[in-house]
Amino acid sequence: MTAQNRQVPSASTPSELPTRAEVLAALSVAIDLGLGQPAEHMLRSALIAMRLADRLGLERAQRECIYYTNLVMWIGCHADSHEYARWFGDDIAVRRDSYFVDWSGLPYQRFLLANLGHGESLLSRLKTIATLYANARGHITQLIHSHCTSAALLAERIGLGVDVQTALRFTFERFDGGGLPAGAGAEAIPLAMRVAQVSDMAEVHQREYGVDGAVAMVRSRRGGQFDPMIVDAFVADPAGVLAVPSAGDVWATALRYAPDRNAPLDAASLDALLIALGDFVDLKCPFTLGHSRAVAQLTADAATFAGLADGAVALAKRAACVHDIGRIGVSNQIWSKPAALSMAEFERVRLHPYLTERILSQVSGLRSVAAVAANHHECLDGSGYPRGLSARELAMPDRLLACAVSYQAALEPRPYREALGPAGAARRLRERVRDGELDPVAAAAVLQAAGQEPRSKPRPHGLTAREVEVLRMVAQGSTNKEIAAHLVLSEKTVRNHVERTYAKIGVSNRIGASMYALEHGLSVAVR
Template sequence: MAGAGRSGRDVLPRRAEVLAGLSVAIDLGLGQPAEHMLRSATLACRLADRLDLSSEQRGTIYYATLVMWIGCHADSQEYARWFGDDIAVRREAFLVDWSGVPYLRFLLGHVAKGEPLPHRLKVMTTLFRDARGQLGHMIHSHCASAAALAHHIGLPSEVAHVLAFTFERHDGQGLPVGVSGDSIPIEMRVAQLADVAEVHHRMFGLDAAVTMITSRRGGQFDPAVVDAVLASPEEIFAPARDGDAWREALEKAPDHHVRLTNESFDHLVCAIGDFVDLKCPFTLGHSRAVAALASAAGESLGVAEGDVDILRRAGHLHDLGRLGVSNQVWSNPAGLNSSDWERVRMHPYLTERVLDRIPGLGAVRTVARAHHEHLDGTGYPLGLSGSMLGRSERILAAAVAYQSALEPRPYRAELDPEQATVRLRSRSGSGALDPECVEAVLSAAGHRTLRHRREDLLTPREREILCLVARGLTNRQIAGQLVLSEKTVRNHVERTYVKIGASNRVGASLYALEHGLASPPVTAPEAPQ
């Protein structure tokens, strides 16, 4: 029986294990197999030792390599806007040097890929009118996002600083600033080579990896770092002992011995849930809300304290698998065709695969993977039913269904609380959701007060516009919704960014989350009598 034997007393994982699990989720969005980022971190640490770098530099290299693409996922909407399938373009970008004619050919082949020809031509015209400027803007946003997210998940400030140079090149032809040579931190020069070399070595073998890095010596890559590899490539690319890349990578983590407390673990899983929700602007705050609803419903139903902890953590982590599905699918205003639907049905399974890598999260994994399962067997990905679903799985499914109804989707508007209640009770009446768990979730939602911190820092109008920016609306869309001029909205946005210290939507979104501004004010339904 699913969920049997859960006690909530599993030994908490080490911090490095949770961040390694996060790196596997990042792999999903890169279109790379699990442990790509971990193997890259191992290669980078071997290079750091070969270059005789300090232990502090080595530690920064480890985590900069492990999460260097974290900002890309937060900017998936922009990738999808230009390239259609954001995951496919990231996967194939590993195989081309981002410079010169090959890079232009790569861009031409991927702009709006999969879209109708008239749309592709329109996007191409827009992009190539100022390709470097357009890409520079997107990459600047990526770097700012990566730094903000690194800080949000508790990584040292040195890691956030290094991530700002992810797309720079040794020859100065990179973006967004075009710095060159030693102006790029050595930690990023090592991380860049390790990341790309891991892909080429895994796909094509040692000789091909050596040929690739040699061809990019002095261009993308620092000659000194290349030469460190060429001195003994067999040692740099040696397989992990016993083939266990996970264990070897964890041993190289600078804080591999640090075990999380309950408080630090909860903070980290909340931050990871926030990161996942940034993939689609319309899911901002989704995981936090689900975690709060599920844990409150569990408490009202008398669920044991340890299992309430499991429910809350599963609520934060249940959508990790969304990173493995392209925004081209999630953001389709026409709804899903059969192929897209099969990809969507896989995302709870991908959540399970990520969480399965982290020791001590067996119970959380079991609950999280079932967030779209139904009592009548019509859910996914496994079609579990009845006695195969424990109380916690049923609560989480009801919480996800209710919260999702309150959020907009590209193919429908958000429902108000009363409409969401009707939809949820309809699903329980049809046998899909557990009636008792549905009522517990609705009771938790009905008694919940939506507190918004009213600080003098932002005016009411600025708070309102910040919320809409965080939800992914453009200045023009905000102007139309609030009946303002686009120039007025732009001025409000710029002034708000200065006040809160943000430089792009992701920074604004994180501020909105932390200050209770992630959703417009909603009147909560009255509590059941």
């Protein structure tokens, strides 16, 4: 689909906006990726939890708490990813493998020793092991406390109730009191978390080992990690509890259980939720803190300077808020590497915009947002990723977001370089325009929004920057075909620009357009 055929909304209507339940379901898919689990793991776990709630005869309020506790149980997992990577190397791999170990006793100690410093030299591994075991409980308690605190704060930011926030603080506690960080046990652990612990683990073990394997695991942890009451409810009818729909039906089935499934967000609430998701993503790496929020503001300001309609400005800003959510699916071992990436590592990096689109596109009200967000590393000359799109496939919101990401990222430090500063960021952006990667109009708007170029005088008759550029070339005698080649656009797009420009300035031919350009000082580009 070309950019010209893609719909860029002029405004958002309430019927187009998603529900909070849909957005949080998408968030749960992002959490899955950070856990090293297939998409919809947490949604399937939530369905298992609701079936356990049925068998326990729980009330509505308890069921609602259980649903969202289960859905975002591991929302804090990415916030300590850099710490996991410090101790274990690949944070995603160690989380995936931890599902097959009871975090207690000798099996847990063997698991730690096998994974500490994974991928490092023997000497480095021994140093990492010695550092951890010098104060093992203190280090791990600090790690888990950070996770649980982050989870509760993030739950509050995305609008979940105090009951869910409280439950998330007990993710690593055990029924026998041997967990962390507080050593809480038995009914001191909220019921929603006791159910979620069983559901989360049972889903993985069923998928790997079948119903019998899940039953064996749950029974082995009865009275240890798991509440005996919940284990007994599970093993009384394991096939019924685990009867989760096939992959294609999980999304719709799980959403039918969502407490607020029929309440669409209004525009302001959606914007606030997407900003919160962007902040959530940026916690994955210390050097990206605030990145998505800054890119969103820069993109919105630039879109306004470029003369986009209100709906397109809102679309660009929303896409900017969540453009990096796919980063959660790439290990911090890669993001934090101070040296050049291997080919395999770079392929993982190139995948993250695709993961962004995959996460968001299941929400019908966010599909246009997903499409723009997925293009934030695409380039006009086809050298971008993940799809290598060409100029004719990239609309102005795509181009603005790509420029805003390039500029803002340059302002921030990375493990392999220092922050470039405003002048360096502007220089890099202009170089990429010169090399044909980024759009000159979009880049100028971003630099103007960033205060790196003097703000131009208001354009007459509401003309956009692109329309002024087309008008100038029309006045200079260029044909639509020549304009299209110069601006790397399709002839159809140029024709649309010309028609809109004529309508705005009240002329019907090139002579009238040329006279208008002369009278308003638009016939020559200002350098």
